[in-house]
Amino acid sequence: xxxxxxQERNLRINLAAAYRIxxxxxxxxxxxxxxxxxxxGAEAYFIYPFGLxxxxxxxxxxxxxxxxxxxxxxxxxxxxxxxxxxxxxxxKKRPDINSIFHLHTTAGVAVSSLECGLLPLSQFAFHFYNxxxxxxxxxxxxxxxxxxxxxxxxxxxxxxxxxxxHGTLTCGETIQEAFLYMHFLEKAxxxxxxxLSCGQKVILPPPEVCEKAAQDVRAFEPAxxxxxxxxxxxxxxxxxxxxxx
Numbered sequence: 001x002x003x004x005x006x007q008e009r010n011l012r013i014n015l016a017a018a019y020r021i022x023x024x025x026x027x028x029x030x031x032x033x034x035x036x037x038x039x040x041g042a043e044a045y046f047i048y049p050f051g052l053x054x055x056x057x058x059x060x061x062x063x064x065x066x067x068x069x070x071x072x073x074x075x076x077x078x079x080x081x082x083x084x085x086x087x088x089x090x091x092k093k094r095p096d097i098n099s100i101f102h103l104h105t106t107a108g109v110a111v112s113s114l115e116c117g118l119l120p121l122s123q124f125a126f127h128f129y130n131x132x133x134x135x136x137x138x139x140x141x142x143x144x145x146x147x148x149x150x151x152x153x154x155x156x157x158x159x160x161x162x163x164x165x166h167g168t169l170t171c172g173e174t175i176q177e178a179f180l181y182m183h184f185l186e187k188a189x190x191x192x193x194x195x196l197s198c199g200q201k202v203i204l205p206p207p208e209v210c211e212k213a214a215q216d217v218r219a220f221e222p223a224x225x226x227x228x229x230x231x232x233x234x235x236x237x238x239x240x241x242x243x244x245x
Contacts, residue, residue, distance in 0.1 A: 004039070008046075011037055012059035014175050015046055015099075016243040021179070021232050022103070023054035027186060029104040033167070034083040037099040037175050038091060043067055045091055047084075051077030058245040067092050082140055089148035090155065090171065097159070097171040099178035107189035108168040118162060118188060120204055121195055125188035126213035127181065132160040160185055176225030183228070 015037045022028055022035070031051050038045035046062045048054075064073035069084035087100050111118055120129050135154040138147055155161050159171045160181050168185050172178030195202050205213070218224065236243065 007039055008064075009059070011039060011175075012046060012062050013244050015062060016057050016059045017233060017236055018101075018175055018179055019048060019054040019057035020236060020240070020243045022101075022182075024236075027103055027105050027182075028054035033103045034080065034087070035099070035101045035178075036083075036087045037178075040098050040173075041095065044072055045087060047080070047087060049074065049077045050080035050083060058243055060245055085148045086151060086169075089152050093152045094155075094171070096173060099172045099175040100169065101171075101178045101182045102163075102167065102169045103182065103186070104167040105186055105189070107193050108162075108186060109166065110193050111189040112162045112167060113165050118185075119192055119202070120210045121202055122188055122191040123213065123217065124184045124191060126210055127184045127217050128160050128188065129210045129214040131158060131214060132162060132185075133158040135161055135163050137163070137165040172225070174225065176223075176229040178225075180221070180225035180228055 015035060018035050018037075019028075031053060034047055034050075036045045036047040044064050044066050046064055048057045049061060049063055052061065062074060063071055063076055065084060065088070066072055067088045069081075069088055083102075086102060090097060090100055117134060118125060118128060118132060120126060133155050135151055138150070155169075155171075159177075161169045163169060168182065168189070170178050170181035170185060172181060204210075221227075
């Protein structure tokens with residue numbers, strides 16, 4: 001049986017890899033935004049110290065944080081109130097979720113600011129057809145009892161959410177699932193921004209086609225995210241293995 005220490009070590013390595021991969025994809029935002037992961041059923045999760053660039057994150061630098069926001073392991077640079085409120089509250093109410101990604105990409109923020117929200121314009125977007133939530137902007141997320149609970153309420157049983165005038169959030173049973181949802185959400189937002197900028201009428205497939213596509217794209221990925229994740233890890237291994245330190 002794999003020990004908890006070995007499981008946590010593997011989780012740390014994969015989460016650090018996620019930070020590095022998103023930095024390589026230019027999806028980070030200086031020292032803002034955050035990714036987290038926990039072992040299934042755990043009452044604590046791992047997240048980076050607020051103040052590092054994504055490209056600086058290593059397995060050993062990750063913090064272990066309780067669902068209440070107490071630092072259990074690691075050295076923090078600055079207490080990350082917004083990060084702990086967002087991640088801790090979701091983990092408390094969603095036992096099916098073991099990884100959370102929150103980003104501020106240009107395309108994601110742009111779509112979050114559009115009244116129409118995310119449109120079913122591309123195959124990337126079909127992953128989220130009737131399967132994503134919205135959360136109204138309410139300044140910085142600093143309050144557990146009100147803002148944290150409202151965010152979780154708006155997320156509902158979904159695994160993707162657009163934070164109005166703010167950014168994007170995806171969740172998964174695994175780091176791989178949360179990553180692939182974020183990749184597809186980002187590409188969907190990029191395509192939408194590009195299409196709308198052309199000043200031409202866009203084509204939206206009929207609802208029944210969008211729904212079938214939403215089912216088909218997930219069925220096509222039985223181990224959702226694993227294939228692409230393994231390919232990205234191979235790339236990371238070729239370039240820099242420092243994330244494992």
